[in-house]
Amino acid sequence: MPRRGALPVGTLLVLLQLAFVLSPLAGCLLDPCLEITPNTTFRCTGLNISGVPDGVPNTTQSLDLSFSNLKSLGSNYFASVPELQFLDLSRCHIHTIEDNSFVDLHRLSTLVLTANSLQHLGKAAFHGLTSLKKLVLVETNRTSLSELPIGHLHTLEELNLGHNSITSLRLPKYFTNMTSLRHLSFFSNKITSISRGDLDALREGNRLNLTLVLSLNSIKSIEPGAFAGIHLAELALRSALESSMMQTSLQGLAGLQVSRLIVGAFSDRGRQQDFEGGLLNGLCQVQMEEFVLICLRGFEDDTDTLFSCVGNVSTIRLVNLGLEEISQVPVGSKVKQLECKKCGFDDVPALKLSLFKELRVLRITKNRSLKNFEQKFEGLSNLEVIDLSENRLTFSRCCSPQFQNCPNLKHLNLSFNSYIRLTGDFINVENLLYLDLQHTTLFGPGSYPVFLSLQRLIYLDISHTKTKVESQCTFCGLNSLQVLKMAGNSFADNKLANNFKNLSHLHTLDISSCKLEHVDQSTFHALSELKELNISNNKLLTFDPGVYQPLQALRVLDFSRNQLIVLLDSARETLPDSLLLLDISQNLFDCSCVYLDFLEWVKEKQELLQNKELMLCHTPSYVANVSLPRFDLSSCHISAGKISSSVVVLLFVVVLLFLVYKYYFQLYYSVVLLSGCKHYAERGDTYDAFVIHSSKDQEWVTKELVEPLEGGRPPFHLCLYYRDFLPGVPIVTNIIQEGFLSSRNVIAVISADFLESKWCSFEFDIAQSWQLVEGKAGIIMIVLENVNKELLRQRLGLSRYLRRNTYLEWKNKEISKHIFWRQLTGVLLEGKNWNHEETKLM
Ligand SMILES: *[C@@H]1O[C@H](CO)[C@@H](O)[C@H](O)[C@H]1NC(C)=O
Ligand SMILES: *[C@@H]1O[C@H](CO)[C@@H](O)[C@H](O)[C@H]1NC(C)=O
Ligand SMILES: *[C@@H]1O[C@H](CO)[C@@H](O)[C@H](O)[C@H]1NC(C)=O
Ligand SMILES: *[C@@H]1O[C@H](CO)[C@@H](O)[C@H](O)[C@H]1NC(C)=O
Ligand SMILES: *[C@@H]1O[C@H](CO)[C@@H](O)[C@H](O)[C@H]1NC(C)=O
Ligand SMILES: *[C@@H]1O[C@H](CO)[C@@H](O)[C@H](O)[C@H]1NC(C)=O
Ligand SMILES: *[C@@H]1O[C@H](CO)[C@@H](O)[C@H](O)[C@H]1NC(C)=O
Ligand SMILES: *[C@@H]1O[C@H](CO)[C@@H](O)[C@H](O)[C@H]1NC(C)=O
Numbered sequence: 001m002p003r004r005g006a007l008p009v010g011t012l013l014v015l016l017q018l019a020f021v022l023s024p025l026a027g028c029l030l031d032p033c034l035e036i037t038p039n040t041t042f043r044c045t046g047l048n049i050s051g052v053p054d055g056v057p058n059t060t061q062s063l064d065l066s067f068s069n070l071k072s073l074g075s076n077y078f079a080s081v082p083e084l085q086f087l088d089l090s091r092c093h094i095h096t097i098e099d100n101s102f103v104d105l106h107r108l109s110t111l112v113l114t115a116n117s118l119q120h121l122g123k124a125a126f127h128g129l130t131s132l133k134k135l136v137l138v139e140t141n142r143t144s145l146s147e148l149p150i151g152h153l154h155t156l157e158e159l160n161l162g163h164n165s166i167t168s169l170r171l172p173k174y175f176t177n178m179t180s181l182r183h184l185s186f187f188s189n190k191i192t193s194i195s196r197g198d199l200d201a202l203r204e205g206n207r208l209n210l211t212l213v214l215s216l217n218s219i220k221s222i223e224p225g226a227f228a229g230i231h232l233a234e235l236a237l238r239s240a241l242e243s244s245m246m247q248t249s250l251q252g253l254a255g256l257q258v259s260r261l262i263v264g265a266f267s268d269r270g271r272q273q274d275f276e277g278g279l280l281n282g283l284c285q286v287q288m289e290e291f292v293l294i295c296l297r298g299f300e301d302d303t304d305t306l307f308s309c310v311g312n313v314s315t316i317r318l319v320n321l322g323l324e325e326i327s328q329v330p331v332g333s334k335v336k337q338l339e340c341k342k343c344g345f346d347d348v349p350a351l352k353l354s355l356f357k358e359l360r361v362l363r364i365t366k367n368r369s370l371k372n373f374e375q376k377f378e379g380l381s382n383l384e385v386i387d388l389s390e391n392r393l394t395f396s397r398c399c400s401p402q403f404q405n406c407p408n409l410k411h412l413n414l415s416f417n418s419y420i421r422l423t424g425d426f427i428n429v430e431n432l433l434y435l436d437l438q439h440t441t442l443f444g445p446g447s448y449p450v451f452l453s454l455q456r457l458i459y460l461d462i463s464h465t466k467t468k469v470e471s472q473c474t475f476c477g478l479n480s481l482q483v484l485k486m487a488g489n490s491f492a493d494n495k496l497a498n499n500f501k502n503l504s505h506l507h508t509l510d511i512s513s514c515k516l517e518h519v520d521q522s523t524f525h526a527l528s529e530l531k532e533l534n535i536s537n538n539k540l541l542t543f544d545p546g547v548y549q550p551l552q553a554l555r556v557l558d559f560s561r562n563q564l565i566v567l568l569d570s571a572r573e574t575l576p577d578s579l580l581l582l583d584i585s586q587n588l589f590d591c592s593c594v595y596l597d598f599l600e601w602v603k604e605k606q607e608l609l610q611n612k613e614l615m616l617c618h619t620p621s622y623v624a625n626v627s628l629p630r631f632d633l634s635s636c637h638i639s640a641g642k643i644s645s646s647v648v649v650l651l652f653v654v655v656l657l658f659l660v661y662k663y664y665f666q667l668y669y670s671v672v673l674l675s676g677c678k679h680y681a682e683r684g685d686t687y688d689a690f691v692i693h694s695s696k697d698q699e700w701v702t703k704e705l706v707e708p709l710e711g712g713r714p715p716f717h718l719c720l721y722y723r724d725f726l727p728g729v730p731i732v733t734n735i736i737q738e739g740f741l742s743s744r745n746v747i748a749v750i751s752a753d754f755l756e757s758k759w760c761s762f763e764f765d766i767a768q769s770w771q772l773v774e775g776k777a778g779i780i781m782i783v784l785e786n787v788n789k790e791l792l793r794q795r796l797g798l799s800r801y802l803r804r805n806t807y808l809e810w811k812n813k814e815i816s817k818h819i820f821w822r823q824l825t826g827v828l829l830e831g832k833n834w835n836h837e838e839t840k841l842m
């Protein structure tokens with residue numbers, strides 16, 4: 001049977017869930033602007049609005065309205081945000097910008113209008129932008145510069161007109177007034193020719209530092225003289241010149257003075273070029289400091305003219321040309337820096353390169369087909385830096401024979417190659433300061449002291465070179481060394497012994513990932529200047545204070561990813577005061593409360609410790625993966641509390657046991673007493689009184705108490721322990737059950753003996769407490785003669801004065817006896833149940 005009401009409840013739940021899901025969305029719709037930094041930076045993208053959104057306060061300095069549907073900007077459009085410095089209006093479907101749209105933005109420094117197909121641009125559209133430095137008009141359907149109303153923007157430093165349809169580079173006169181202009185880009189336009197006079201506006205004034213980007217145009221001709229007398233910081237001509245016309249076009253650059261000239265293509269559209277006709281000959285008339293030739297193809301052979309016009313340029317970079325050889329080097333070349341990146345050599349062309357007599361820096365990098373290093377560099381007396389990294393070089397007898405008469409060589413970078421065999425011969429390169437061999441398989445280091453003659457070397461990187469340090473003297477001779485990087489190698493027996501003996505100037509040592517298991521006491525003795533030690537990612541179990549004690553100048557210590565359990569107090573004390581960063585993350589920390597002081601220390605040293613989020617407890621298992629800095633120390637304190645409380649409990653139990661032992665009988669009575677208590681109501685009263693007395697007074701009791709009372713009229717039943725207690729039942733039980741529980745009254749026969757007997761006192765005490773508990777039986781105190789009154793007062797205490805109790809003194813005189821009997825029978829008669837027989841007797 002379908003349950004009524006089930007459906008509405010389900011629906012309600014779904015609706016509720018929907019409400020929860022939708023409410024944040026609704027929030028988004030209500031407040032579409034994201035506050036990136038409070039009050040100053042807002043991003044409100046993708047809106048269908050007109051005008052600045054209301055949520056944007058007048059304190060805003062940076063506003064991103066991109067991807068909104070603004071269509072048209074009218075005057076004073078941004079009046080509500082006068083503090084704006086940055087405004088992004090990319091892709092806002094703007095077709096019209098009316099006069100004075102930005103007139104309130106006196107502080108605006110960057111205006112981005114990318115990807116708006118502007119059709120109507122008022123003559124005064126950009127008025128008021130008195131601080132504008134950067135104007136981006138990329139992809140705005142511009143066809144010419146002359147109708148662009150920006151002449152008054154004298155503060156402009158960057159004007160980007162990329163991806164438009166501008167056909168002419170004729171710069172309007174107003175450019176003469178833009179004396180701050182540093183960057184002018186016509187990237188990807190439709191410029192087909194450059195004529196004399198086009199750049200006249202740049203010729204006037206002392207404009208020294210303009211970058212002009214003409215890349216991605218289809219320039220077929222540059223009229224000679226067009227660039228004459230022009231000074232530029234950079235001219236970029238990548239994929240700018242039609243290939244067939246390249247040579248003649250370049251001739252049009254004659255007279256240009258430029259810091260950096262970039263000619264070539266983009267890698268995705270590398271163009272085939274032919275050097276045969278002296279492609280770069282036009283550059284003879286260009287004065288430049290740096291020449292970059294990039295991504296042109298077809299240089300495989302016939303490169304004789306490559307350097308003919310750029311031989312006096314101080315820096316040449318040849319990038320991704322597939323160049324296979326250096327064929328001609330002009331005599332007296334002044335090239336100081338030469339870089340050949342992604343060239344196509346198979347052998348380092350050392351012979352030809354040695355003709356660049358002025359060479360100071362040489363880089364041949366990133367070609368995996370470069371394998372041989374057989375030729376020698378010869379007589380490059382200025383050469384300081386050689387970078388042959390990221391090739392696939394394989395050679396032996398490194399590193400002296402390769403460098404004849406290169407006495408100034410200071411940097412040698414052979415990193416990321418295939419295989420190099422070091423012989424220890426560095427005679428020709430004894431002045432080396434930097435040697436980088438990382439990630440190249442090495443033979444030599446570790447087996448014998450190959451670095452002996454590099455007394456000046458300050459930087460040595462042999463990380464990941466498959467080196468195994470077996471010789472104690474591996475680093476001998478490196479007396480000036482400051483930086484030693486040898487991560488990812490190994491040491492004999494996975495142990496650091498006295499390997500760094502004489503490296504007393506070392507300030508950085510990286511021995512991470514070296515499989516280390518042990519560090520000898522003396523290892524770091526000489527390293528008193530060491531500032532940075534990276535010993536991470538090894539298998540060290542301990543941080544032995546003695547080992548690290550000499551490192552008193554240490555600032556950075558990376559001990560992460562080892563198997564440390566704890567940093568003991570002694571170890572923490574050896575850490576020098578100079579230490580700024582300590583990384584002990586990813587170790588196998590023991591978070592037992594035994595190491596409470598360590599855990600507390602971690603909390604204190606939050607600033608010193610790095611990668612705190614990776615400091616996790618390893619043991620005990622119930623706290624595994626708990627973050628150490630967030631470890632709850634109170635749990636340890638609590639268990640300390642637990643310990644003390646259990647000590648207290650234990651003491652209490654001991655005391656209790658002692659008391660039980662001592663007062664066993666008394667306790668036992670009390671137990672029986674209490675159990676009797678429960679059954680009291682069920683019992684009938686058998687006796688009129690239970691008589692407590694000292695055994696020495698038994699005679700008096702029998703004669704003066706029992707006989708007259710039991711034989712008198714009416715007869716009373718007395719409970720006497722020597723007569724009425726049940727045989728075979730413990731006497732205590734008898735006292736309670738037969739005595740107290742079965743009697744209406746207690747008669748205490750108090751004599752000197754009674755007061756002295758502990759037993760009697762105890763019975764009397766029970767009688768007193770029984771009376772308190774049950775509030776029923778009265779105690780009849782019969783005081784015999786010759787009793788010490790002082791002692792009596794102490795014993796009986798208050799009981800004597802309680803209303804229910806009766807205090808009688810016995811005197812062996814007839815008259816007193818008479819009164820005594822009247823009083824006693826009177827008390828005993830109260831509440832007596834008469835049985836049938838007795839009534840008859842009466
Ligand atoms: C942002 O502006 C509000 C109101 O103008 C002001 O109360 C608040 O302090 C400002 N916040 C900051 C970070 O300036
Ligand atoms: C944008 O808003 C206008 C009215 O202000 C409306 O006619 C148009 O349909 C909206 N466009 C979109 C995509 O929501
Ligand atoms: C910004 O608006 C507040 C009121 O919201 C006003 O008091 C303040 O003068 C305005 N600041 C400027 C610069 O307009
Ligand atoms: C670019 O502007 C021309 C008028 O100058 C116009 O005809 C053409 O449609 C515009 N192109 C785009 C994509 O808006
Ligand atoms: C350059 O600026 C001056 C003064 O601001 C002005 O007189 C002159 O007309 C401007 N020249 C051009 C070509 O805009
Ligand atoms: C030229 O501009 C570049 C940045 O574009 C800058 O690094 C350099 O210092 C400037 N040189 C001069 C002489 O202003
Ligand atoms: C380089 O300069 C020297 C003199 O400084 C000159 O003789 C030589 O022709 C120049 N070479 C080039 C290619 O400009
Ligand atoms: C290295 O040179 C070879 C031969 O010219 C060429 O095929 C290869 O593309 C070059 N490698 C790189 C990474 O440039």
Ligand SMILES: *[C@@H]1O[C@H](CO)[C@@H](O)[C@H](O)[C@H]1NC(C)=O
Nearest residue numbers: 389390413414415416434436
């Ligand atoms: C050596 O070259 C590699 C790869 O280009 C580079 O990462 C490293 O920093 C260079 N070494 C030195 C000491 O400059």
Ligand SMILES: *[C@@H]1O[C@H](CO)[C@@H](O)[C@H](O)[C@H]1NC(C)=O
Nearest residue numbers: 476477478479480502503504
């Ligand atoms: C240790 O270095 C000192 C200079 O720092 C040098 O004089 C001494 O010869 C070196 N000893 C060894 C064994 O290299």
Ligand SMILES: *[C@@H]1O[C@H](CO)[C@@H](O)[C@H](O)[C@H]1NC(C)=O
Nearest residue numbers: 487512513534536537556558
């Ligand atoms: C220590 O070396 C490891 C790599 O072995 C690296 O990830 C880590 O950043 C280095 N530590 C420091 C402090 O440089």
Ligand SMILES: *[C@@H]1O[C@H](CO)[C@@H](O)[C@H](O)[C@H]1NC(C)=O
Nearest residue numbers: 616618621622623624625626
């Ligand atoms: C601790 O984290 C590691 C890695 O995330 C995981 O493999 C492991 O099971 C976790 N241990 C516990 C007890 O959660």
